Amino acid sequence: MFRIQSSLRAMGPTLLGSARPSVVGCNNANVKATANLVLSRGKRTKARALAPGAQRIINMLSVFSAHKKQPRRIKLAMEDLIRHNVVQKAWSIFMRDKKLIRTERLKSQYKKIEEAAEELKSLNGYLHFEATKRELGKRFSPEMRIPTETPPNEIWHEDWKVTDIYAKKR
Amino acid sequence: MSIRRAFSKSIRAYSTEAATAGSTSTSSSAASTSTEAVSSLKIRNPRMRRAVLQGDWIDGPPSLRTKHARLAYNSPIGLKEVFPLAYDIILKEKARHYAKAEEIKQELESSDASKIDAETRASLVAKYNKHLVRAELNDPEVQYNYRIKQLDLTQPVYRHLAERDWKSYDMLITLQRLEQLHVIPDTLPTIDPRADVKLQFPTVINKWVTPGEVLRNAVCTRTPIVKIQEFQQIPDNSLYTVLIVDPDTPDIANDGYTTTLHWAVTNIPLSNTSPVVDLAKSDELIPFLPPHPDKNGPTHRYCLWAFRQADPSTSVNATSTPLGSPTVATRRIEIAANDVSLARENFGIRAFVSAHNLDPVGAHVWRCTYDQSTESVREKFGLGPGIVFDKVRR
Numbered sequence: 227m228f229r230i231q232s233s234l235r236a237m238g239p240t241l242l243g244s245a246r247p248s249v250v251g252c253n254n255a256n257v258k259a260t261a262n263l264v265l266s267r268g269k270r271t272k273a274r275a276l277a278p279g280a281q282r283i284i285n286m287l288s289v290f291s292a293h294k295k296q297p298r299r300i301k302l303a304m305e306d307l308i309r310h311n312v313v314q315k316a317w318s319i320f321m322r323d324k325k326l327i328r329t330e331r332l333k334s335q336y337k338k339i340e341e342a343a344e345e346l347k348s349l350n351g352y353l354h355f356e357a358t359k360r361e362l363g364k365r366f367s368p369e370m371r372i373p374t375e376t377p378p379n380e381i382w383h384e385d386w387k388v389t390d391i392y393a394k395k396r
Numbered sequence: 397m398s399i400r401r402a403f404s405k406s407i408r409a410y411s412t413e414a415a416t417a418g419s420t421s422t423s424s425s426a427a428s429t430s431t432e433a434v435s436s437l438k439i440r441n442p443r444m445r446r447a448v449l450q451g452d453w454i455d456g457p458p459s460l461r462t463k464h465a466r467l468a469y470n471s472p473i474g475l476k477e478v479f480p481l482a483y484d485i486i487l488k489e490k491a492r493h494y495a496k497a498e499e500i501k502q503e504l505e506s507s508d509a510s511k512i513d514a515e516t517r518a519s520l521v522a523k524y525n526k527h528l529v530r531a532e533l534n535d536p537e538v539q540y541n542y543r544i545k546q547l548d549l550t551q552p553v554y555r556h557l558a559e560r561d562w563k564s565y566d567m568l569i570t571l572q573r574l575e576q577l578h579v580i581p582d583t584l585p586t587i588d589p590r591a592d593v594k595l596q597f598p599t600v601i602n603k604w605v606t607p608g609e610v611l612r613n614a615v616c617t618r619t620p621i622v623k624i625q626e627f628q629q630i631p632d633n634s635l636y637t638v639l640i641v642d643p644d645t646p647d648i649a650n651d652g653y654t655t656t657l658h659w660a661v662t663n664i665p666l667s668n669t670s671p672v673v674d675l676a677k678s679d680e681l682i683p684f685l686p687p688h689p690d691k692n693g694p695t696h697r698y699c700l701w702a703f704r705q706a707d708p709s710t711s712v713n714a715t716s717t718p719l720g721s722p723t724v725a726t727r728r729i730e731i732a733a734n735d736v737s738l739a740r741e742n743f744g745i746r747a748f749v750s751a752h753n754l755d756p757v758g759a760h761v762w763r764c765t766y767d768q769s770t771e772s773v774r775e776k777f778g779l780g781p782g783i784v785f786d787k788v789r790r
Contacts, residue, residue, distance in 0.1 A: 303457035304543060305447045306471055308536050309479050315534045316482030319489050 436548030439537045448536050449483070451476045486534050493531035500524040501719050524719055529556045549668040552629075559627035562592045570760065573608035579699045579761050582643045583655070583745050592625040593702045593758035605762050610695065614769035616762070617776070619659070619684040622673040624666055624702045624758060629722040633665040637703040637729070637754055638673060641745050642687070644696040646783070657743035658698060659684045663705070663728055681733050682740065687764040688774050692785035695765040701745070703754035705729055 276284065302310060347354040439445035444459075446452050456466025500520050504512070512520070532538045532553035541547065547554040567589055574580050580587060594604045597616050604623075605611065622638055640659035647654040660682040664673050689696045707727040729752050731738065737748050749756070774782060 300472075302472070303469055304459040304540075305444075305451070305453075305457045306475060308448055308539050308543070309451060309475055310472065311539065312486055312534065312536050313475065313478050313482040316485040319485055 434548075434551065436541070436546075436551055436554070437532060437535070437538055439540050440546070444540065445537070448540050451479060483536070486536075490531045490535065493527045497524050497527040497531070500527070504719055521719065521723075525552055528552045533557075549625075549627075555627050555629070555668065558625070562625075562627070566592060570607045570758075573761055574759055577608055577697055577761055577763070579643075579697060579759065582697075583641055583699045584701065584749065584756055584759075585746075587756055587759055589758055590626065590628065591702060591704075591758035592623075592627075593700065593760045594623040594625070595700060595760045595762065596621040596623075605760070607761050608763065610763045610765060612769055613687060613689075613764055613767055613773045616698075616764065617686040617773055619675070620700075622700065622702070623671050624664075624673065625671040626666070626668060626724075626757070628724060630666070630668060630724045631722045631726075632667040634667065634724065635662075635705040635726040635728055636664040636666050636673075636757075637662045637705055637752075638664060639701045639703070639745065639748075640684070641699050641701070641743060642696050643699065644694055645741075646690065646693055646785075648783075654741065655743045655745060656685075657682055657738065657740045657745075658687070660738060662731060679731075681731055681735075681738055685740065686773055686777055686779075688770055688777075688779050688782065689764055689766045690783040690785060691766045691770075693766060693783070695763050698762050698764060700760040701756055702758040702760075703749065704757045706753065706755040708753065 275281075343354060343358060346357060439448060443453075447458050451471060453466075455463065456469045457471075458466075460466045460469060500523055503509070504517065504520055504524075529552050532551070533556070538553055542554070542557050547558055549555050549558060570593070571587075571589065574587065596602060596604050597611070597620050598618050599615050601615075620640075624636055624638075626634075638659065638661045639657065642656045642658055643653060645654045645656040660680075661673065661675065662679045662681060664678040666673075687696060687698055704724070705726045705728070707725040709727075731752070737744070737751060748754075770782075774780065
């Protein structure tokens with residue numbers, strides 16, 4: 227930002243406001259009388275303010291710059307940083323174990339389904355064929371919903387009907 | 397806030413679940429017994445230890461120096477409540493890794509260990525070491541010791557951390573300079589870097605030389621301090637060789653360049669914890685010759701090579717070494733100082749390396765050119781006036 231300002235200042239007085247001494251506490255009509263007498267370090271003065279055109283350019287450039295795009299670094303003492311990292315790591319271990327348990331459960335469920343299908347096949351081929359047959363156009367019905375934390379705006383399709391698109395084929 | 401609450405809740409549920417299930421709750425006492433003996437895995441300072449493990453301090457975190465900063469500091473909300481739960485999980489994970497390591501150890505030390513072929517054994521040993529590192533890696537005390545650079549390199553976890561640091565920056569810089577300055581292949585064909593080689597000249601400015609740096613002649617007159625840090629576990633008093641060569645010595649008769657040997661030291665005893673070359677304990681075959689380039693000549697490269705004096709006979713049957721002990725073996729080499737292959741001029745580094753079966757583990761390079769101090773260096777060490785090169789050959 228400073229570099230942009232200084233380069234703009236080099237362009238001449240047209241972009242910038244007129245050069246005024248930047249002494250805080252000078253009797254300026256634009257500065258409030260109460261703040262006038264307080265000498266505070268780093269306080270912006272009217273004298274350094276830019277012309278509106280230049281300010282606009284700076285605003286645009288700072289929008290493009292990567293400077294403010296990343297979140298501010300959390301200032302932690304070393305002890306707390308280590309403790310924070312431990313919590314992060316523990317959380318990832320916890321989630322990993324949770325996922326592991328879930329995948330194991332799903333795997334065993336799938337294995338059981340397969341075993342049942344195999345048994346059915348050995349008992350009755352027709353029943354197995356009927357049970358595992360893939361039917362064209364037959365999918366999960368819209369009534370079968372997975373519970374979600376973010377439900378849609380339209381909760382239920384009240385006027386939904388089965389469209390018999392395969393009627394002609396039959 | 398709600399996320400934090402959910403986290404602490406779920407972790408609490410998890411830890412109780414794990415404790416009741418018994419499957420994941422391997423005895424955490426096993427982990428504590430295996431690490432209790434090693435004090436380097438603990439925080440030495442009791443005040444700091446309390447601060448890291450309990451978040452417990454009087455006026456503020458002890459790592460903050462001024463009282464003002466300590467008083468102004470606020471810990472993140474909820475960290476103190478969540479940390480014990482998280483630490484429990486870390487300890488359980490640690491115990492799990494130690495149990496896995498113990499399993500592998502028993503497998504390798506069992507009666508049918510002789511049936512395991514070399515390849516499987518190597519992979520099992522690698523797994524064992526990985527578990528030892530993973531067990532301690534997330535421990536807050538180890539992390540603290542790593543941050544304050546109190547690394548006990550006899551421990552696998554600290555060796556892992558040191559190697560990770562080296563590979564992330566210093567190794568890359570060294571390799572880049574070695575390639576860019578054609579140290580590879582002008583001196584030796586290639587390098588498989590395994591050791592961090594550092595070089596320092598004892599002068600007013602005591603700092604490690606960045607590879608490829610151009611130094612003043614007056615700076616490098618004294619014998620350098622060399623540090624060869626191995627990250628693999630090596631036995632104490634493993635033997636190493638260091639050579640410094642200059643491949644840019646002008647050879648006017650043949651219109652080219654020759655290699656000059658500047659320093660040769662063999663049988664340097666090193667270990668993981670004492671990596672600095674001690675000349676009193678090793679054989680200095682050729683004393684250090686300070687760089688003294690000729691006027692108007694090219695900038696000279698001074699290439700330092702560190703070799704492990706690998707022992708081929710023992711490294712073959714390294715498959716039978718017990719777990720947790722180093723698999724690297726070295727041997728003593730005897731070279732007479734007046735050996736023909738050790739002549740300073742026209743030194744053949746490749747022939748020397750292959751003749752003595754040396755294993756290059758690391759390298760370093762710095763450069764020197766003719767400067768204001770060259771003449772005084774030549775005068776001080778009686779190196780003669782030197783050649784002055786001209787644009788036109790006379």
